[in-house]
Amino acid sequence: MTDKYRFPADFLWGTATSAYQIEGSPAADGAGRSIWHRFSHTHDNTFLDQTGDIACDHYRRYKDDVRVMSELGLNAYRFSIAWGRVFPEGTGKVNRKGLDFYSRLVDALLEKGIKPNATLFHWDLPEALDDRGGWLNRDIAEWFSDYAGTMWEALGDRVDMWSTLNEPWVVTDGGYLHGVLAPGHANPFETAIASHNLMRSHGMAVQRFRSSNAAQKGKIGIAVNLEPKYPASQSAEDLDATRRADAYMNRQYLDAIFLGHYPEEMREIFGEAWPEWPDEDMRLIKQPIDFLGVNYYTRGVTRYHRELRPVQVKRVPQPQSITTQTDWEVFPAALTRILLWVTERYGRPPIHITENGAAFYDPPQPIDGRVDDPLRAEYFRQHLRAAHDALSKGVDLRGYFAWSLLDNYEWALGYSKRFGLVHVDYETQQRTIKSSGRYYASVIASNGTELAK
Ligand code: FCB
Numbered sequence: 001m002t003d004k005y006r007f008p009a010d011f012l013w014g015t016a017t018s019a020y021q022i023e024g025s026p027a028a029d030g031a032g033r034s035i036w037h038r039f040s041h042t043h044d045n046t047f048l049d050q051t052g053d054i055a056c057d058h059y060r061r062y063k064d065d066v067r068v069m070s071e072l073g074l075n076a077y078r079f080s081i082a083w084g085r086v087f088p089e090g091t092g093k094v095n096r097k098g099l100d101f102y103s104r105l106v107d108a109l110l111e112k113g114i115k116p117n118a119t120l121f122h123w124d125l126p127e128a129l130d131d132r133g134g135w136l137n138r139d140i141a142e143w144f145s146d147y148a149g150t151m152w153e154a155l156g157d158r159v160d161m162w163s164t165l166n167e168p169w170v171v172t173d174g175g176y177l178h179g180v181l182a183p184g185h186a187n188p189f190e191t192a193i194a195s196h197n198l199m200r201s202h203g204m205a206v207q208r209f210r211s212s213n214a215a216q217k218g219k220i221g222i223a224v225n226l227e228p229k230y231p232a233s234q235s236a237e238d239l240d241a242t243r244r245a246d247a248y249m250n251r252q253y254l255d256a257i258f259l260g261h262y263p264e265e266m267r268e269i270f271g272e273a274w275p276e277w278p279d280e281d282m283r284l285i286k287q288p289i290d291f292l293g294v295n296y297y298t299r300g301v302t303r304y305h306r307e308l309r310p311v312q313v314k315r316v317p318q319p320q321s322i323t324t325q326t327d328w329e330v331f332p333a334a335l336t337r338i339l340l341w342v343t344e345r346y347g348r349p350p351i352h353i354t355e356n357g358a359a360f361y362d363p364p365q366p367i368d369g370r371v372d373d374p375l376r377a378e379y380f381r382q383h384l385r386a387a388h389d390a391l392s393k394g395v396d397l398r399g400y401f402a403w404s405l406l407d408n409y410e411w412a413l414g415y416s417k418r419f420g421l422v423h424v425d426y427e428t429q430q431r432t433i434k435s436s437g438r439y440y441a442s443v444i445a446s447n448g449t450e451l452a453k
Helices: 033-038 058-072 096-111 138-154 169-178 187-209 234-259 265-273 279-285 333-345 374-392 435-445
Strands: 013-017 076-080 113-123 161-167 217-227 227-233 289-297 300-304 313-316 351-355 399-405 422-425 430-433
Touching: 013 351, 013 422, 033 279, 058 096, 058 333, 058 430, 058 435, 076 161, 076 399, 096 138, 113 138, 138 161, 138 187, 161 187, 161 289, 169 217, 169 234, 169 289, 187 217, 187 234, 187 265, 187 279, 217 227, 217 234, 217 351, 227 234, 227 333, 234 265, 234 279, 234 300, 234 333, 289 333, 333 351, 374 399, 374 435
Parallel strands: 013 076, 013 399, 076 113, 113 161, 161 217, 217 289, 227 300, 289 351, 351 399
Antiparallel strands: 300 313, 422 430
């Protein structure tokens, strides 16, 4: 076998999940409910009104799930912590039982030689904090940093990879601009404020991390979703639209973190809804991070669209490409491109691909104990090759986390989209490793060389 796709010896091979999407038991052991609980329990917000009440029942079955990870040969696992399990009111009194769940999970991972990679916020804001304004309240930066500090004290001796936030763009675009995700607001003035407070919270937490004990062995970063934008034509309007789309989705967060300012296009897009932010806020946001987490799913071929305010862009379908069940074009070359772009623009930060994966129509139930999902296996093959391509062109790529370990609750789309390497029968909670899972395991076992086949 050729060595063409061999990855570095210490490369992290993982999968990713998030708390609300897999855990279930939202009120167990004294947990405070999240905005996702409220949102999904409000009629007509999600597919068939489905909720994360049970999801994959991971809260009770985490040991079985760690066994599955071990069977796949993973050496890393990215999960998120539900803030409200630890602080039922969002601030104030710690709920020991909630915290202990994550402590047990971490121990179970370490026992199997799997490196825990913890995300502090993956969208499930405590309801109690939303009642105090949530991301619209400037105080949230302190609330978040206090919560983060508690987690470092509790787990910092065993967890050495932390992310502050998952995908601030989706939180604000879905949650505050279009209202399709919790908390379901649709107001551009709020979008700007929520976005900025997410970044301030990130910055303050990173600052706090540096003075904590956890920092001595641990690393901290953030996971952003990046989507390279390609113009649908060379018309001035489409080129301008592409520039705005890129600023809104990609540079808004990365320029703030690495360069200390927002892209000029933010004002062009939001007009008077985009305030002048104080310099000290921008200094707070621009904290050096130890790694960047990149979530990559697709590219965006972009066309100008006058009515679709405020960004005035539209994604153009690409009939020649395969699209996934969420209508995302499969386009692995854009993964290489975005990693090279980050490397050049922001001074070669260490990168982890913290999410990458696809929903396809799988057989609904295992047949003779097997779930064959060749399209998903091929998706992983192509994207891992693209990741390797970036590595060989000089990107400091340290790890890859497939989305997702399990079929799970896909937010407003409920259980209608399956992203797992492992099939979940939601009636029985039976787990079955899909053929894509077996394939990923073979790639891991060969440290990538299997990708040449
Ligand atoms: C990402 C989210 C993740 C999952 C995947 C499909 O945007 O971070 O929770 O929903 O998309």
